[in-house]
Amino acid sequence: MSQIVQVGNEILRISPKNPCHIEYSYNGGRTWLSRYIGTVAGPFKDLQTVGTQLVALSAKGTFYSKDQGRTWLLKSR
Template sequence: MPALISAGIPFCFCVSLWSGSRRSNRKPALGTLKKRINQLIFNNMANLINLGSELLRICPTNSNKIEGSTNDGRSWSTRYSGSSNGAFYDLTSYGNEVIAITSKGVYGSINGGRSWSSRYTGSSCGDFQSISANGSELLATTSKGLYVSKNGGRSWSKRN
């Protein structure tokens, strides 16, 4: 019987022939599938956002790094490297800010990802998984559902 795979936000479910199903809390919207013997693997690609004159991404080989490009992605330089904010999962542009979902919560940058400040580290929303800007709101998928912030990620309420 062939292995099955289904990818969707906020989870990527993988079923292998030998090990049952697995769930990843990493954002699966961008990525590639790789096949190992008797197993399918989902490989995340870097999240990429356009800040106008530059591109910003989570480093594809180290999720504790943010990289920037000023030449349409032909080369990348490290903007931020550190583990104090946790591993970066997702980025979105929000006005003149960049908002990040990390393993430790929600963080914001006002200087193109060179430094980050904590916005929300509470646990009542569950584990944050992905984020997007929708006008003046931020929408985030978490392990407990869809949440909305109207103040740049500083507080969150469940969206029904």
């Protein structure tokens, strides 16, 4: 797994400043914008794409997103 993944024409990453946030870039990483700011999933540790889903390992379990990291649902603890 990784802390940065390619999803379509965007790059998503775990924020280096706050691991509870997901950021995205649409210009190859030159600038980063907030995509998800929350604590439902806890601090993110790793990201991976699996088919059309984004999967994240966090301090609270394994979570998945079907909307490019905007919302996260618990997959397993």
